Amino acid sequence: MAIHITEDCINCGACEPECPNNAIYEGGVEWAFADGTTVKGEVTMLDGSVIEATSKHAPVAEDIYYIVPDKCTECVGFHEEPQCAAVCPVDCCLPDPEHVENEEQLLAKKAKMHL
Ligand code: SF4
Ligand code: SF4
Structure with a gap:
């Protein structure tokens, strides 16, 4: 399951450097x-769409x-x-109920990102 950030975020920035997958971004980036x-x-993204790794995407x-769900491995x-x-x-x-994954899926995600 991916983690997501709720509207209670106070924009302190403490989380961003801690993410091993660089899945966390400042709002608007x-x-x-x-x-x-x-x-x-x-x-290939979780929804089956195919993107270019270096292409830039609109902020969530x-x-x-x-947090970008496709990059979060919990x-x-x-x-x-x-x-x-x-x-x-x-x-x-907090856990994102819209992106529920088991440990095997999360490990596969990690392997895909860090060769
Ligand atoms: S640690 Fe991250 S999610 Fe939590 S308040 Fe700070 S910026 Fe927001
Ligand atoms: S991988 Fe997911 S759970 Fe871990 S720090 Fe990054 S966003 Fe948070």
């Missing part, structure tokens, strides 16, 4: 799959930090617990 990963070329949120394979949730001072990094 465009994201790319290749940011902080070793992915090159085309990437404009006013608060956000820190599986890196840490015992989601690092964003561990450092967030207002506990607004």
